[in-house]
Amino acid sequence: MSASILIEPxxxxxxxxxxxxxxxxxxxxxAASGMVFAGLAMxxxxxxxxxxxxxxxxxxxxxxxxxxxxxxxYAAKKVAMTGMPQMVAIYNGMGGGAAGAIGALELLRGATxxxxxxxAAGGIIGAVSISGSVIxxxxxxxxxREKAIVYPLQKASNLVLLAAAVAAGAFCAIHPSRxxxxxxxxxxxxxxxxxxxxIGGADMPVVISLYNALTxxxxxxxGFAIGNFAMMxxxxxxxxxxxxxxxxxxxxxxxxxxxILFGGFGATEQDSGDIAGSLKSIEPSDAALMLGYxxxxxxxxxxxxxxxxxxxxxxxxxxxLEAKGVTVKFGIHPVAGRMPGHMDVxxxxxxxxxxxxxxxxxxxxxxxxADVALVIGAxxxxxxxxHRAGSPLxxxxxxxxxxxxxxxVLKRGKGRGFAGIENELFYKDNxxxxxxxxxESVSKLIQALKDV
Amino acid sequence: MITGMWASLTIxxxxxxxxxxxxSRVPVMLHTPLMSGSNFIHGIVLVGAxxxxxxxxxxxxxxxxxxxxxxxxxxxxxxxxxTDRILRMFCKAKE
Numbered sequence: 169m170s171a172s173i174l175i176e177p178x179x180x181x182x183x184x185x186x187x188x189x190x191x192x193x194x195x196x197x198x199a200a201s202g203m204v205f206a207g208l209a210m211x212x213x214x215x216x217x218x219x220x221x222x223x224x225x226x227x228x229x230x231x232x233x234x235x236x237x238x239x240x241x242y243a244a245k246k247v248a249m250t251g252m253p254q255m256v257a258i259y260n261g262m263g264g265g266a267a268g269a270i271g272a273l274e275l276l277r278g279a280t281x282x283x284x285x286x287x288a289a290g291g292i293i294g295a296v297s298i299s300g301s302v303i304x305x306x307x308x309x310x311x312x313r314e315k316a317i318v319y320p321l322q323k324a325s326n327l328v329l330l331a332a333a334v335a336a337g338a339f340c341a342i343h344p345s346r347x348x349x350x351x352x353x354x355x356x357x358x359x360x361x362x363x364x365x366x367i368g369g370a371d372m373p374v375v376i377s378l379y380n381a382l383t384x385x386x387x388x389x390x391g392f393a394i395g396n397f398a399m400m401x402x403x404x405x406x407x408x409x410x411x412x413x414x415x416x417x418x419x420x421x422x423x424x425x426x427x428i429l430f431g432g433f434g435a436t437e438q439d440s441g442d443i444a445g446s447l448k449s450i451e452p453s454d455a456a457l458m459l460g461y462x463x464x465x466x467x468x469x470x471x472x473x474x475x476x477x478x479x480x481x482x483x484x485x486x487x488x489l490e491a492k493g494v495t496v497k498f499g500i501h502p503v504a505g506r507m508p509g510h511m512d513v514x515x516x517x518x519x520x521x522x523x524x525x526x527x528x529x530x531x532x533x534x535x536x537x538a539d540v541a542l543v544i545g546a547x548x549x550x551x552x553x554x555h556r557a558g559s560p561l562x563x564x565x566x567x568x569x570x571x572x573x574x575x576x577v578l579k580r581g582k583g584r585g586f587a588g589i590e591n592e593l594f595y596k597d598n599x600x601x602x603x604x605x606x607x608e609s610v611s612k613l614i615q616a617l618k619d620v
Numbered sequence: 621m622i623t624g625m626w627a628s629l630t631i632x633x634x635x636x637x638x639x640x641x642x643x644s645r646v647p648v649m650l651h652t653p654l655m656s657g658s659n660f661i662h663g664i665v666l667v668g669a670x671x672x673x674x675x676x677x678x679x680x681x682x683x684x685x686x687x688x689x690x691x692x693x694x695x696x697x698x699x700x701x702x703t704d705r706i707l708r709m710f711c712k713a714k715e
Contacts, residue, residue, distance in 0.1 A: 186661050187638055193657045194646035200707045206661055207700055214696075217667045223674030228686055232673070233666075236690030240698030244705070255702050256656050263695035266665045269688035273672045273681060282625070298691075380659050387665045392628060394668060400628060401635045402664040408639030409658050417651060502648045509652035516709040527648055 171219035178216040179398035185209030186402050190409055196522075213398055236262075249517055250474045253510065254308035257376045260383055261301025267386035268294025268353070274393050275340050275349055283393050284341030290389035292337050292356045297383045299360030304372050304379070314369035322366055323430055329359045363429070370548070371428045373503065374417045378425070381410025420502035422564040443595045447582070450600035452609065455576050456616030458600075462539035462574075464495040466531060468567050469515065472545015472580060474505045476606035479518035482544065485610050486520060488617045498524050499531035499541075499567050501549035532568050541572035543593075545579065545606045551591045560589055575599040578609045653706045660699030666692035 185205045192202025218226070240259060247255050271291030279287045306312035333355035340349050367375055384406025391399030418425055459465055467486070473479060486496045498515065505511035512525055526534075535541060543550055550569040553559040569575055570593050577594055579601060593599060602609050646654055669692040673685030 182664075183635075186664075187642060189661070190639070190642045190654075190658065193654050194643045194650060196647070196650060199650060199653055203657060203660075203700075203703050203707055206657065210660070210663060210666075210696060210700075213664060213667055214670070217670045220671060220674065223671070225673050225676055225682060225685070228682060229670055229673050229689055232686045232689035233693040236693035237697035240694035240696075241701055244698045244701035249705070249709070252652070252656075252702060252706060255698065256652075256659055259695050259698035259702065260659045260662075262691040262698070263659070263662050263665050266669050266688045266692035266695060269684050269691065270665070270668045270672045273676070273684045273688065276681060276684065377655050380655055380662070383665075384658070384662045387662045387668070388632060390665065390668050392632075394671060396668055396671065397628075397631060399664055399668050400632055402661055404632045404635035405639040405642075406658045406662040408636040409643045410639075410655070412640050412643060413646075413651060413655055413658070416646070416648075420648060420651075500649070502651075509649040512649040513652060513706050513709045525649070 172221050175216045175219060178212050182209035182213040182398055183401040186405060249514055250477065253373060253376065254305045257301045257304040257308065260376065260380045261298040264294045264297025264301060264379065264383040264386055267383060267390050268298060270390045272353060275344065278344040279393065280341060280344060286389045286393035288337035288341045290386045290393060291353065292333055293382050293386035293389065295353055295356035296360035297379045297386060299357045300364040301379050303361055303364035304376050307369050308372055316368040317365045326359065326362050329355060329362065333359055367428060371423065374414055374428055377410060377414040377417055381407050381414055384410050443590060443592050445595035445597060447594055447601055450576065450602050452602065452612035453616045455600065455602055456613050456620055458574060458576065459489060459540055460492055460617055460620035462494050464538045465489060465540045465542055466535060466538045466572065467496065467498045468541060468543045468546050468550060468569055469498065469511050470504050470544060470546020470549060473606050474514055476545065478607040478610050479514045481607050481610040483518040483520050485614050488614050496524065497526055497531065500525055500527055501567055502528060504546060504549060528565055528567060535568050535571040538572040539574060541569035541575045543569055543575065543577040547591055550593055551589065552593055553589065569593060570596060573598065576602060578602050578606050580605060653703060656699065656703040656706055660703050663692060663696035663699050666696050
């Protein structure tokens with residue numbers, strides 16, 4: 169067993185590489201190389217694990233790895249860039265499921281005392297992570313009602329469920345019992361489902377990030393239970409980094425974690441009250457005229473652009489406008505496209521240069537001297553009612569499109585945004601609505617620009 | 621030399637601080653790739669799943685271990701490909 173002396177040094181090296189990888193991934197210039205670090209570290213850690221003395225079931229192991237890994241590899245290659253958020257959710261959930269299964273196995277073998285407690289902790293957190301992530305996936309994929317689902321006594325019944333799950337887990341960790349173990353996992357899974365159901369689609373990125381952190385913690389707990397320090401370190405690392413990332417994301421949306429988890433935000437359509445003005449539509453040719461003769465245009469892309477896969481067309485529109493001497497900038501809201509940074513990725517895919525993308529703080533000062541703010545499939549992130557106390561959106565950082573001389577809004581229909589709130593911006597005197605699928609509307613604009 | 625529980629606790633607390641410090645100054649546009657990247661890193665659960673299946677004796681233990689390995693392998697493979705695809709977009713944009 170000469171290879172087994174390599175196990176611990178390789179695990180240590182892998183842990184160091186994971187830390188370096190995270191560090192590199194937090195800067196745009198080094199992000200891609202960071203992932204290579206992490207990949208190599210993971211491959212090495214997996215390879216030496218085969219050399220652990222006394223292992224068996226290698227054939228089963230190979231089949232499971234080929235099945236799970238192969239299917240995930242294929243699906244991840246095939247999915248469109250717009251589907252990335254839910255793919256992160258589902259793969260994270262699978263990691264949580266694996267962590268839960270390891271906890272279950274340890275308890276099944278009769279782990280008690282400290283090891284039993286850590287196994288039960290890994291079990292419940294892992295089970296909540298996989299069931300919650302499945303709901304997040306279904307909501308983002310559109311296979312389940314995206315709005316928050318609320319019913320009477322929801323919080324109380326969830327709390328009882330959680331308490332029952334914890335009690336069952338504690339019981340298993342003291343007196344090994346196969347029946348109670350089954351009940352423990354059923355309760356934990358049910359809790360994961362039910363705690364995610366009342367969360368609306370708009371808050372899902374934060375929730376996915378939270379489950380990502382939870383999976384990290386579950387992995388660390390399992391690491392404690394089976395005495396594997398690579399899992400302890402990598403799991404804790406993700407748990408801590410993921411928790412911070414969750415807070416940063418929530419902050420970018422001006423939402424607090426408790427209000428996301430227990431708020432049922434966006435469940436009911438708010439009454440819009442009285443909004444002065446009316447919705448005024450515009451023809452593509454007139455919109456093109458307005459854009460073509462503008463000095464500066466700020467584009468505000470939103471989820472509608474992502475859904476319509478219009479990023480390529482938007483790049484063409486940018487080129488057409490720049491050919492006419494118009495300055496084009498992109499104002500990217502932190503949560504545009506549903507997940508922080510998602511819009512940057514989509515525009516990067518369409519080869520929009522990096523230096524054209526500006527975040528909220530940079531671009532807000534520029535709206536007052538922009539001739540046109542072109543809102544493409546965005547809604548809540550430009551809703552000025554966020555500035556008014558009493559609005560459900562109050563306090564959310566927004567892009568101040570209303571300060572531009574003219575606003576053109578490309579929108580599929582007259583519906584409301586995720587928050588279910590009417591948008592005053594659309595009713596302003598200097599706002600014009602161009603209805604239709606974002607990709608078609610932008611194509612029409614490009615056509616019409618040729619005649620300007 | 622510290623051993624057992626205290627050694628583990630020390631490792632975990634230091635790792636927690638490291639995780640916190642390492643990403644505390646990340647720009648918003650990297651939130652998604654970073655989340656996806658850390659999603660890949662907790663794929664280290666595959667190591668635990670392999671050990672669990674590797675020591676399974678009864679058919680029930682084998683079944684649970686098999687599920688654990690399959691799910692963990694999906695976490696690793698899917699997490700890597702998704703992150704890689706997202707980061708590739710950034711590289712293209714810089715050129």
